[in-house]
Amino acid sequence: MKGLINKTGLTKKELTVISFLLFTFAAGLIVKISGWQKPGDLDYSESDSRFEGQLKKSFRELEQNKVDSLKQQRLTELNLFTDSLNHSYEITDKKNSTKLPGGKININLALTGDLQLLPGIGTVMAERIIEYREKNGSFSKPEDLMKVKGIGEKKFEKIRDYLIVE
Numbered sequence: 001m002k003g004l005i006n007k008t009g010l011t012k013k014e015l016t017v018i019s020f021l022l023f024t025f026a027a028g029l030i031v032k033i034s035g036w037q038k039p040g041d042l043d044y045s046e047s048d049s050r051f052e053g054q055l056k057k058s059f060r061e062l063e064q065n066k067v068d069s070l071k072q073q074r075l076t077e078l079n080l081f082t083d084s085l086n087h088s089y090e091i092t093d094k095k096n097s098t099k100l101p102g103g104k105i106n107i108n109l110a111l112t113g114d115l116q117l118l119p120g121i122g123t124v125m126a127e128r129i130i131e132y133r134e135k136n137g138s139f140s141k142p143e144d145l146m147k148v149k150g151i152g153e154k155k156f157e158k159i160r161d162y163l164i165v166e
Helices: 001-007 013-032 045-084 123-138 142-147 153-162
Strands: 104-106
Touching: 001 013, 013 123, 123 153
Parallel strands: none
Antiparallel strands: none
């Protein structure tokens, strides 16, 4: 051993580690060549390919859902735009409908664009109404709209006939 240490210039610990690695490598070769272990026992390629397929499927579904939500968002934006141009349109989701037959607007569900259709209500006032609704909850009656800063009796009388609360 001392002769090997002198010839190689390695320490005893370094030679021990190298010997262990060589022994382990040789044992692995013997096991592989002798057939003690069947190759299929350690082959995970089938489960890996199944996992990869499921992962790809999940990403496709996520991508499809993202596209569907983007389509829905664009449809909503288009509906709001046409609403602001005073064109008639239909909302497919009846329970979220803010415009009611007869030109009435549900102030508990209305968006900024819907509220701006009311006489004397601009962007700032519509945003105040929505902000008040978010802070204090739904309006229980149309008259509660007068609690919003900037809506007095005169303005309320102008828009009263266009309001509904559900």
